Amino acid sequence: SRAGVTAEDGRGPSQHVPHSAPPWxxxxxxxxxVCVVTFDLELGQALEPALTWFPVFQKSSICYLSFPDSHSGCLGDTQFSFRIRQCGGQRSPWHAEDRRYDSGAPVSLQREPAHYFGYVYFRQVKDSSVKRGYxxxxxxLVSRLPFVRLFQALLSLxxxxYFDKLAPCLEAVCNEIDQxxxxxxxxxxxxxxxxxxxxVRVPSRMDKPEHSPPKQCSHEVGPCFWASGLAPASTLPPAQASLPHSCFQPVLTHVQTLWELMLLGEPLVVLAPSPAMSSEMVLALISCLQPLKFCCDYRPYFTIHDSEFKEFTTRTQAPPNVVLGVTNPFFIKTLQHWPHILRVGEPKMSGDLPKQVKLKKPSRLKTLDTKPGVCPLGCSPSSAAHLHRDKALLKRLLKGLQKKRPWDTQTALLRRHLLELTQSFIIPLExxxxxxxxxxxxxTPWKTPPQIRPFRQDDFLRSLEHAxxxxxxxxxGDWLGLYRRFFKSPHFDGWYRQRYKEMAHKLEALHLEAICEANIEAWMKDKxxxxxxxxVLKLREKLVxxxxxxxxxxxxxxxxxxxxIETVIGSLPKDLQAVLCPP
Structure with missing residues (x-):
């Protein structure tokens, strides 16, 4: 059901929604x-109840992505997330309002036009009353909003x-969300x-990037939120940071190389022991580029049952620009042709510090080698790191771990470094x-606005010497080489299209202002x-x-x-006025 009602009728009570608004x-x-996935002895994972407005194969994808892979062996409660393509089916009534929300939201928190996010709370406990014993x-929760922390916190509540009281609880919650x-x-x-x-404070694109360590009580939902009310905020689990330092601990020495791979849109497989760890690492990696929008595909958790499995694993063409989070070791064999594989595991300690994973050469890659490591990052000329490592920052972070500095402080240091690195890269482009x-x-008011000049890569590269x-x-390091490879990535195309669109709109706005400042009566005399x-038609189009x-x-x-517009129409003959302003 959806919001406590059957998918077939799509209606339900909503006291405070205007009569003109669509149901729910x-x-x-x-x-x-909101859906529930259970394990059926005959069918395997199955939706309970069925979501009839999802395409059949998408139902199947949701089922498989909502359970940990059999290799994970997750006992107890586990939270993770996934992302799937939107392929037809019923569109929610809110889709028509996307433009209004997206115009004010940061690019990284805008609604996904072609993907759904799935936020999962999985429970596996021993139960003798069940045939399988568990x-x-x-x-x-399925949404097009990338509010990871908010929806994880909502699920934890x-x-x-729900697992104790089942359906009545879920219906009540859905009715509350509908308000x-x-x-x-x-x-x-x-x-x-x-x-x-x-x-919840929804971030705005007008917000300044975060430079200082987060306060005790967070305010943002995309990246953070806070709670109050009948239950104190302390009863809620800590919300996941937008850049979790904990998952980066074993790869601190390679974070800058990983940042480059994300910037260049390189294909990357993250093999982790659990969906929680794979989704956390993938989401942390794509957040490395903020405030730049991550324009490539990414899957926080991906299984061999996914409808796009063949598309991503084919050897007949180059690997796609996607970051895959997986838990099944079978992917190591299937994706051996991919240029970058990151294996992460439970952090192992070397003295007081997390043991850092090592770079492995392709020649040493074993078919089912699942030990933590990074392969073959930096091992071939095409994937070599362009920038020198920031040794001072690395030393400070490792020292912080040694002294057991709070994770929030460590995370803030790393986030600030990556934010400044991204900004330093983007500012010359801007x-x-x-x-x-x-x-x-x-x-000028009465002429078509001049065109934006074309972006010439060679001219830009020459400008780097002084700017x-x-x-x-x-x-x-080799900043020029990094920019040259960036020009070939989906991120340059995404950034350029967005900036060109904004500049074109600015030109239109300036043209409209120029018209409004001109003497319209004087212009009309000899026209x-x-x-x-x-x-009139052009002014109306600009107003729309x-x-x-x-x-x-x-x-x-x-x-x-x-x-x-009213003045101009008033100067025309009555028959034209009737055409331009019909009753």
């Missing part, structure tokens, strides 16, 4: 569905209660559930891109009716864009544009 609109603003069940206000970037929301109020924007004085990353970053009607949050214009400009 507020629920759909947060979640696509109770095995998962509660899964509702899953234990939640929609997520709005930059606002703090109170979300009541099961006697607790989750106070400066060069800004230089391609036409001058404001070249924008390169060396101005903000002390790290030495034909065709030219006047053309102006601006009101849809596509153009960065002031309210005063919008009012002036509307006034101009």
């Amino acid at each position: 609109a507020r629920f759909s603003a947060w979640l696509e569905c 109770f095995q069940k998962s509660l899964v 509702i899953a234990p209660e 939640w206000p929609a997520p709005v970037p930059g606002q703090t929301l109170n979300l009541p559930v099961m006697g607790v109020v989750l106070q 400066h060069y891109m800004a230089s391609l924007m036409p001058l404001q004085k070249s924008i 390169g990353p060396q101005l903000t970053c002390i790290l030495k 034909s009716e065709v030219e006047v009607v053309d102006l 864009q601006a009101q849809g949050h596509q153009l960065p214009v002031k309210e005063a400009t919008l009012r002036q544009a509307q006034l101009y």
Whole structure:
């Protein structure tokens, strides 16, 4: 069922949703569905009850991704996440409002247009009343929002209660979620559930990047949240950091190399002993690039039963730009042709420090070698690290581990380093891109706005000599080589398209402002009716864009544009007025 009602009728009670809103609109603003996956002796993993509005093979994918692989052997309670492609089926009523939310949200927290996120709470405990001797069940939240910490915290509240009381509890929770206000970037929301109020601040793209260690009480949901209400906040489990330092402990010496692989969109397999560890590591890796959007595919947890298994494992073409989190050692044999494999395990100590995994050469790669390690990162010219390692930072982090410095502080140090590294890389690109924007004085009211000049890679590379990353970053290395490879990656294409779109909208906004500052009556004196009607249509088109949050214009400009439209229409003959302003 979805929100406590059957998928077939798709309706349910909602006291505070306006009559004009689709059924379960507020629920759909947060979640696509809530489902339960159980183990059936004859069918294996099965949905309970069926989600009829998902394609058949997608139901199967959700079932397999909601249980740990048999190699994991997870006893007790386990939380992890997965990501799957959206392939047809019913779309939630909230999809129409994506643009409004996305216009204010950071690029890394925008709704996924083509993927679903699955947040899983799996329980496996001994139970003599069950034939297999174990109770095995998962509660899964499916959403298009990448709010990992919030949904994990929500599951930690509702899953234990659901496993004890089953359906009635879940229906009550879904009805509570259906009363939640929609997520709005930059606002703090109170979300009541099961006697607790989750106070959530959805980050805004206007927020400054985090440079200092996090406070005792966090405020962000994508990356963090806090809770209050009838149950004290301390009863909630600690929320997962957006860049978990704990999973990076064994690979601290390679974090910078991993950052380069993420920046270049290189294919990478993460082999971990459990879905929790694989999803944590994959999500930590993709967060390395913030505030740059991760434009490649990634799967925090992936199984051999996934519908895209053949697509990702074929040897007839180069490996796709994807980061795969897996737990089945079979993938090591299947993906031997992939250039980068990261094996992580339970942290082993060497004295007071976590033992660091080592780089392994391809010649030493055994078919089913599952010992922790990184292979073949840095072993071939095409994958060699371009930048020198920051030894001072590494020494500080290892010393912090030795002195048992709090994880929050350690994480903040690493996050700040990677944030500054990404910013140092992106700032020269931003400066060069800004230089391609036409001058404001070249924008005139009654002419088409000038075009943005093309991005020329050679010109940009020449500009690095006096405006390169060396101005903000002390790290030495082959920055030119790193930029050249970045130009071939999906991340450059994604970044350039986004920046070009923003600049184009800015040009349109400046053009609209120029029109609104001009003398419209003087312009109309010697113009034909065709030219006047053309102006009305263009102004209306710009207003529609601006009101849809596509153009960065002031309210005063919008009012002036509307006034101009009315003035221009009023100057036309009655028959044309009737056409342009039908009753």
